[in-house]
Amino acid sequence: MIRKSKWIxxxxxxxxxxxxxxxxxxxxxxxxxFYLKRAARHPERDVEYVHQLRVCSRRAMATxxxxxxxxxxxx
Numbered sequence: 001m002i003r004k005s006k007w008i009x010x011x012x013x014x015x016x017x018x019x020x021x022x023x024x025x026x027x028x029x030x031x032x033x034f035y036l037k038r039a040a041r042h043p044e045r046d047v048e049y050v051h052q053l054r055v056c057s058r059r060a061m062a063t064x065x066x067x068x069x070x071x072x073x074x075x
Contacts, residue, residue, distance in 0.1 A: 006059065021067035028060040 005027075011020045035053035043050055064071065 017067070017070050021063075021070050024063050025060065025067065028056060028063050031056040032060050 008024045010023055015023075032053065035049055035056055038046075039049040039053045
């Protein structure tokens with residue numbers, strides 16, 4: 001199972017911005033993908049999949065908004 005946390009670990013004050021963006025966004029997008037597959041296959045089995053997908057999506061979008069200035073526009 002993918003580790004799920006709302007906190008970002010491994011980022012210090014001297015971490016380059018592009019590295020911080022990668023460290024913040026990668027686990028959030030992995031969780032979106034994790035729950036997206038489960039919610040798409042079995043939405044009726046467990047509504048928690050859909051709920052977690054919404055939570056993870058919201059956190060990923062907030063992270064994108066924070067680091068928008070350093071993200072490549074095509075990615």
